[in-house]
Amino acid sequence: IDVCSCLQTLGQNSMWVARLLISLVEFQSRNILRAAALAEIVLFPLVVIMAFFGYCGLLTPFVYYYFVTWRYASRRNPYTRNTFRELRVTAGARAARPALP
Template sequence: MSQNSEENTRRGGLSVAVQHLAQNRTEAALLLTRLTTIALTALYLVPLSPLPLSSVYQKALLASAATSALRLHQRLPPFRLSREFLALLIAEDSAHYLLFAVIFAANNVLSLALLPVALFAFLHFSSQTLALIDRSGPRGVVGNALSTVVESYQRSILQTVSLAEIALMPTLVFALLSGMTSLIAPFIYYRFLALRYSSRRNPYSRQMFRELKVSLQTMVLRAFCPQLVRNAVNAAIGLVERLAPPILT
């Protein structure tokens, strides 16, 4: 294929993608908010922006909140004040992450809170971009790289997100004890974690809780583990099991 033909193919593919986004404005907005979340998280980790880190942190969470709100707009029927609508809202993963963004945007900076939203944004931005590339023509190098991310690393990314969600609970408790967060934040976050545990679409939180339980039980059964630690770990596991919510159906 000549250079002019390749250039025409690229231009034609780009025009198809642009036309699709123009006709699907919510999808275009999602692409933008996800990219914004990724970029702001990168700026927080590598502070090249003149803005204070706390401002970059909050803007990243607000971009994530905008993504969640747009997804709810896509997935939910028109709002109506009813028990059925509330049940649909609570069952949506996007509603969980809208709550997540509000919790952490309203409190002091906890860097770990950016990990789940950034990974979700990266994964879905990759999937969305790959779909646009497939719609526009041959995948090429970029498309193949995104395909690898989506197909090969999706499970690992979602497991990392779930582990970060769980690790944020004791982090919030320690932040409360040190005066770095409000008294109500851990209680609201427990509700978020309960929603993630009972999510119908995302089983990774339940799987990660089970894997952590097995790992801890294996550790405390070893001979070198002090009885005091063994008792504390078993008590903690029992508490978590008692607090575990039913799975939504």
């Protein structure tokens, strides 16, 4: 059952907040997925640091690495791969600046 069809059966004016949130998510879905991909990538070094300091298990970085590699290889969700590419291009542009020693 689709959420929009459920809201349509309830009536025109009911749940206007839910309709607003659904339309907001549909409008911003690309930005939301890009932010989630960036969070997944940034979280990996944090997980490694947490494992060194004992805040998580030693197996956690390996499991998370496996998760990130599957997200990178996904054909249905290219956002992780695109975010890696954007970070690589940004790092290369910053490294090529003459002010950087």
